[in-house]
Amino acid sequence: MMSTNEGAPFVIRPMLEDDIEDVRRVGQITWSDVATRDIGKKVRYPVRPRKVIEAYSWSDPQGCLVAEKEGEVVGSIFSHVWGRVGWIGPFEVLPELQSKGVGKALFAAAEGHLLRRGCAITGLETMAHVPRNIQFYMRAGYTPGDLALISTKVLGPAVGSNRLERAGEGARDELLAWSKAASAAINPYLDYSSEIVMALEKDLGPVFVLRQDARIKALAVVHAYHPLAEADHSSLRLLLMPPDEKDEGAFREVMAGIEHRMFEMGRRRLFARFLSSKVQMFNLLADLDYRVEGANVRLSKPRDYAEKGEFNMAAWAG
Numbered sequence: 115m116m117s118t119n120e121g122a123p124f125v126i127r128p129m130l131e132d133d134i135e136d137v138r139r140v141g142q143i144t145w146s147d148v149a150t151r152d153i154g155k156k157v158r159y160p161v162r163p164r165k166v167i168e169a170y171s172w173s174d175p176q177g178c179l180v181a182e183k184e185g186e187v188v189g190s191i192f193s194h195v196w197g198r199v200g201w202i203g204p205f206e207v208l209p210e211l212q213s214k215g216v217g218k219a220l221f222a223a224a225e226g227h228l229l230r231r232g233c234a235i236t237g238l239e240t241m242a243h244v245p246r247n248i249q250f251y252m253r254a255g256y257t258p259g260d261l262a263l264i265s266t267k268v269l270g271p272a273v274g275s276n277r278l279e280r281a282g283e284g285a286r287d288e289l290l291a292w293s294k295a296a297s298a299a300i301n302p303y304l305d306y307s308s309e310i311v312m313a314l315e316k317d318l319g320p321v322f323v324l325r326q327d328a329r330i331k332a333l334a335v336v337h338a339y340h341p342l343a344e345a346d347h348s349s350l351r352l353l354l355m356p357p358d359e360k361d362e363g364a365f366r367e368v369m370a371g372i373e374h375r376m377f378e379m380g381r382r383r384l385f386a387r388f389l390s391s392k393v394q395m396f397n398l399l400a401d402l403d404y405r406v407e408g409a410n411v412r413l414s415k416p417r418d419y420a421e422k423g424e425f426n427m428a429a430w431a432g
């Protein structure tokens with residue numbers, strides 16, 4: 115039991131299935147408030163789909179936490195473990211309860227969870243234009259690194275062939291063995307297995323592979339969990355190409371294949387988030403008509419976390 119600096123007690127505890135609707139409500143109120151302040155007029159933010167909250171809780175039940183005050187959920191936070199790299203997000207506290215210590219307690223609990231799970235690197239991405247957040251994380255010992263550029267493309271009907279293959283449950287062992295080796299080559303602490311397993315099990319969107327002579331060359335996880343009636347975008351959660359893979363053509367082929375498939379599935383926009391240090395990829399994406407629409411800053415602890423390879427993307431954002 116902890117108390118806000120006005121004295122009212124709150125507890126931090128694992129999220130339960132019964133909390134999900136409250137967590138959705140807290141997220142919608144909090145992000146509507148952020149957007150309203152950003153834009154200067156009243157905005158109602160869309161509510162987060164239940165499916166993705168269920169998936170995160172399924173993947174890491176002890177890493178999804180709520181803050182409860184007088185029987186009400188007033189904040190929530192999610193943890194993600196990718197091997198020995200752990201990241202945090204989304205993270206929110208109801209506007210009227212902000213700046214009272216609730217966020218600090220939630221964050222410390224999530225970070226403690228990541229450390230108990232053996233993470234050697236912990237991190238997160240936050241909006242680059244919100245100094246208050248940057249201060250919050252720097253106070254917790256995090257150092258800003260690259261920008262994570264949020265780019266988007268309006269999709270249209272594709273031309274040409276598409277060799278991209280949609281992977282199913284049957285390919286799970288092969289995908290995990292390949293992705294473990296590819297992740298470790300990017301950073302020895304990384305292992306994206308849990309993300310791939312979650313996408314396959316929880317139907318968050320398709321997992322694609324590009325093969326050459328039956329050998330996997332690239333793997334992508336695309337999130338498309340918003341019901342089409344509510345939102346027609348999709349988002350590249352993970353694009354994995356081993357660092358020794360320098361084939362621009364393969365990267366272009368994967369991107370074109372994903373765009374094609376997502377358009378066929380009714381999606382009209384694709385988000386791709388990538389680190390600003392990947393200049394070659396930035397140029398290729400610009401050439402493919404992706405437009406940078408926003409920037410997060412990535413913070414990590416310790417500070418010297420780096421990812422090898424040019425054609426990799428992984429969103430540390432929920």
Ligand SMILES: CC(C)(COP(=O)(O)OP(=O)(O)OC[C@H]1O[C@@H](n2cnc3c(N)ncnc32)[C@H](O)[C@@H]1OP(=O)(O)O)[C@@H](O)C(=O)NCCC(=O)NCCS
Binds near residue numbers: 217
């Ligand atoms: C970010 C957020 C989760 C933090 O939760 P919170 O309950 O407001 O945070 P706390 O009250 O525990 O804040 C503690 C720290 O934040 C910083 N902080 C708080 N109020 C601040 C202010 N008005 N200006 C600058 N820094 C401030 C301080 O560093 C403070 O540390 P201190 O107590 O050692 O001074 C919450 O503000 C929020 O939901 N914001 C909107 C959504 C969002 O931005 N989520 C994070 C996305 S990555």
